[in-house]
Amino acid sequence: MSPFLITRTLPEETTDAALRADVRRGLTRTPKTLPPKWFYDAHGSDLFEKITELPEYYPARAERELLIASSADIAAVTGARTLIELGSGSSEKTRHLLDALADLDTYVPVDVSESALTRAGHALVEQRPGLNVHALIADFTTGLALPGTPGPRLLAFLGSTIGNLLPRERATLLSSIRSLLSPGDALLLGTDLVKDEPSLIAAYDDAAGVTAAFNKNVLSVLNRELGADFDLDAFEHVVRWDAENEWIEMRLRSRTDQTVKIPALGLAVDFAAGEELRTEVSAKFRQQVVRRELALWGLELTHWWSAGQLCGLALAQPSAAPWPTQGR
Numbered sequence: 001m002s003p004f005l006i007t008r009t010l011p012e013e014t015t016d017a018a019l020r021a022d023v024r025r026g027l028t029r030t031p032k033t034l035p036p037k038w039f040y041d042a043h044g045s046d047l048f049e050k051i052t053e054l055p056e057y058y059p060a061r062a063e064r065e066l067l068i069a070s071s072a073d074i075a076a077v078t079g080a081r082t083l084i085e086l087g088s089g090s091s092e093k094t095r096h097l098l099d100a101l102a103d104l105d106t107y108v109p110v111d112v113s114e115s116a117l118t119r120a121g122h123a124l125v126e127q128r129p130g131l132n133v134h135a136l137i138a139d140f141t142t143g144l145a146l147p148g149t150p151g152p153r154l155l156a157f158l159g160s161t162i163g164n165l166l167p168r169e170r171a172t173l174l175s176s177i178r179s180l181l182s183p184g185d186a187l188l189l190g191t192d193l194v195k196d197e198p199s200l201i202a203a204y205d206d207a208a209g210v211t212a213a214f215n216k217n218v219l220s221v222l223n224r225e226l227g228a229d230f231d232l233d234a235f236e237h238v239v240r241w242d243a244e245n246e247w248i249e250m251r252l253r254s255r256t257d258q259t260v261k262i263p264a265l266g267l268a269v270d271f272a273a274g275e276e277l278r279t280e281v282s283a284k285f286r287q288q289v290v291r292r293e294l295a296l297w298g299l300e301l302t303h304w305w306s307a308g309q310l311c312g313l314a315l316a317q318p319s320a321a322p323w324p325t326q327g328r
Helices: 014-027 042-052 058-078 092-100 114-127 167-180 197-204 210-226 287-296
Strands: 004-008 082-086 106-111 132-137 153-157 186-192 235-242 247-254 258-262 267-271 276-283 299-306 311-318
Touching: 004 114, 014 210, 014 267, 042 210, 058 092, 058 186, 058 197, 058 299, 058 311, 082 092, 092 153, 106 114, 114 132, 153 167, 167 287, 167 299, 186 287, 197 235, 197 247, 210 235, 210 247, 210 276, 287 299, 287 311
Parallel strands: 004 132, 082 106, 082 153, 106 132, 153 186
Antiparallel strands: 186 311, 235 247, 247 276, 258 267, 299 311
């Protein structure tokens, strides 16, 4: 194969249709919600990069350090010749794995952003002449077809992104992942761990207000893409810890009674003063919960690396036991 290939499995019009569907569904229900994926236009991505550098935001820093410490072990255990990364972005998270996997033949980054995949792919083949890169423009949450590549394969889902999915969505994704794995393949899953509430709140409500700007950016996306007239100053950033579900929620709270018009959808959305719009859930995990959820979908937790109570890396392989087909 060519050192760098890129395949689009996500039609170009899909993004606009998905945005319209998510906004219509989320803003006409009670309580109102929006999926966190719409944070990430170019400005939102820049803001998130700034968040990862904040002293309060431990997840990215802790996972990077854990990957550096455990990559050699992961490589030894898996012997992977293909590395597949879901939500690869700039591929920065996996560079330590790429360095450690001595027998690696092919890297398959999967992302919805063609520009991010192209930039990262060209850089990687230049830095690693012997590596084949086959990028996929795809939405892995709606199913995924992988190219034929040599095994064993290691599928990595890092950045604690699994926590942004609600339990039913996690079940669907884990079932889909299990259907992609053959005997000898493995899943490497990055998780943020349950810890004290003040540390969790601070990570999503930094003193500099960068996360607040990131949260409000979703309204800017709706203004630009759908002609909406959200006044960003009319909403305030709110963070809650849900102890029962063990997840952080980011919300936007309306400061006044107001009506927002969204011409592209023919919608007028009323907000009462104090009404909150949920924009993100970020679940935190315990090792036993990760083990149980993986097992439900035919994946056996075989290795676990953790940085205290900051974050964990779970390595799971297909189990021999029968597994359910719901969510396929």
